[in-house]
Amino acid sequence: MAQAASKTCEICVSAPGSHYCIDCEEYYCENCKLLHNRQKLSRNHAFQKATDLIPEGKSKCSKHKEELTLLCNTCNVPVCTSCVAGKHNKHDFSKIVDAIAQLREENETKIRAKTNDANQNLKKIEDSLKSFDNSVESVIKAINDEGNMIKRMVDKSVAEMIVLVKEQSKKEKEKLTIMLSDARSVLAAGQTLDRKRKALDKTRHDGGMVQKINTMTEEINKLKINSLLEFPNISFNRKSVAEDDIRRMIGTYTIR
Incomplete structure (x- = not known):
């Protein structure tokens, strides 16, 4: 060497x-x-x-002052040729050059294996990152889709509720309109009788007057004032909805 x-x-x-x-x-x-x-x-x-x-x-044996050309595999120490017959008798030996070559080859194999494992891990991480990004996009799309669906449902429910309010309120208004018409008719009849009464007061007070007053009394008694029913009323009872309620309606997600 x-x-x-x-x-x-x-x-x-x-x-x-x-x-x-x-x-x-x-x-x-x-x-x-x-x-x-x-x-x-x-x-x-x-x-x-x-x-x-x-x-x-080149190292030399401290005992024999000879070049260390062998490796005692039993003791895992470099030795010279004189050590073989002495302290390391009957041990297993190999040339240092061969041992170094073998160690280099083993290290190269280990490094290749580790770099291969590292490359595989790198690929798995990159694939996982790509898959995770795709999953995130899918979750975001699902949240948007669910939110839009809920918005459409809310808009539809609001529109239907408004239509129902208008239909029911129209019926109640029709009842009030009839009551108003009846009240106006009664008022007009009462005003007519009042004019007759005033005109009668200006006529001659004789026997015929009594008959006319009695006739008017009968007409007054026939004039019926209907009792007013309970007037319709409308109000809105707001349901308290928190943001958490909306989130629960949309759904949940998990990250592991």
Whole structure:
């Protein structure tokens, strides 16, 4: 594995290693990089500028002073080849390079799974938001439709009530008109008798006068003043309606 401390081309070992092949984990100079990219097996390798690379120093075993090239899977610690025969005898091992590659692959798989879950959640939220907006519009339309229907019902009821008031009041007015006509007839008859009485007072007081007065008395007795019936009256009893009553008539909605 290449070390960031050595920035000499690891191919020609002469020119500065200004490029780092991420796939091969080696430093390349400009010319060697061009040759590397022309080869069929490495034409798709990714390069990174050496100046952007974070140097990695190779760790050594503190006990044996050897390079830590293995990973003890049993203890989950890096070890050197001498540790295999010593403290970590009969343990399960793997190369650090392989372990790192496996860990990277596992992390990549986990990240993909989590980003996939995040994308699915994002889509569900977006779909839910769209569906919720549609539901809100539907509820608003339903409220408007219900309100308009109630308005039409109220307008119809008001119109019908006004027609009924006019019809019933017309009948009562007709009764009053008849009573008024009768009262006028009685008044006219009374006024006629009064004129006769005054004219009779101016005539000669003799035996015929008595007969005439008796006749007038009979006419006066026949003049009947009808008792007045209870006059019709109309009033409006307002029903107290609160805003909550109107809302209950329209309906209710729920948000969960």
